[in-house]
Amino acid sequence: MGTIADGEGTELNGYGGEKEPGGGHGGPLTQEQVHGIKETWAILAQDPVERGVDLFMKIFEEDPDLKKLFYFADDGRELSREDQRMRSHGERVMEAVGGAVDSLGDLTAVVPVLTELGALHHKYGVQPSYFDTVGAALIYILETNLGDKLTPSIRQGWVLVYGIVGATMKKGMQQAMDHQNMAKTRP
Ligand code: HEM
Structure with a gap:
């Protein structure tokens, strides 16, 4: 039985259908990759609030409709980088990703928190595919902030x-x- 880090039982093709080289079935991270992920995250995490804003600015550029899901951006106003509520959500996302990076040796440690977080986001009106948009934006901010280091x-x-x-x-x-569906169909 593999661990989550081995990629067993998870959808490891990344986000948005991006396949990994070699057929995309994951496989464990190499030590070099673990080290590289931690090192590159440490650079981004120097300013989690600004990088969280970068992330959501990219997400909203890719899919402006997603703004509607945030109570802070549902009134048609131009969203500013200084919006405190967006900064706070961006920082939360960064914290959640940071939690996974801290647990790279055994990602099962963060599964309960992330599962719960996914359930909460259903209540917020988030669709599963939106997490792919977040993933693509995360890779984008890694690329733009890290250049050749990535x-x-x-x-x-x-x-x-x-x-x-x-x-x-x-x-x-x-x-x-x-x-929710089960509760609806119950007599
Ligand atoms: C486009 C995708 C997403 C949308 C539309 C979204 C939307 C929201 C909304 C509306 C809230 C509640 C209000 C708030 O605190 O701002 C929320 C809370 C939160 N979100 Fe997201 N979110 C998204 C993706 C993510 C991702 C990918 C993560 C983490 C990896 C995340 C982490 C959190 C956390 C930690 C909270 C606070 C939960 C709580 O304790 O109530 N969100 N999100």
Whole structure:
């Protein structure tokens, strides 16, 4: 039985259908990738609030409709980088990704938190596919902030790690949907 980090039982094709080289079935991260992910995250995490804002600015650029899901941006106003509520949510997302990076040796440690978080996001009106948009934006901010430091191998490691984060949140969301549907059909 493999651990989550081995990629067993998870959707490890990353986000948005991006496949890993070699058929995309994950496989464990190499020590070099673990080291590289931690090192590159340490650079981004120097300013989690600003990087969280970068992340959501990219997400909203890719899919402006997602703004509607945030009470802070549902009134049609131009969203500013200084918006405190967006900064706070961005920081929370960064914390959740940071939690996964801290647990790279045994990602099962963060599964309960991420599953619960996925279920909560069902209540917020988030669709499973939105987590793919977040994943693509995360890779984008890694690329723009890190330049050459994000080697192809480290990038591939990141796709794998976010693939696990996103898949786990989606699983929690699916459980919440199933639960809701069961409650609806009960006499
Ligand atoms: C486009 C995708 C997403 C949308 C539309 C979204 C939306 C929301 C909304 C509306 C809230 C509640 C209000 C707030 O605190 O701002 C929330 C809370 C939160 N979100 Fe997201 N979210 C998204 C993705 C994510 C991701 C990928 C993560 C983490 C990896 C995350 C982490 C959190 C956390 C930690 C909270 C606070 C939960 C609580 O304790 O109540 N969100 N999100």
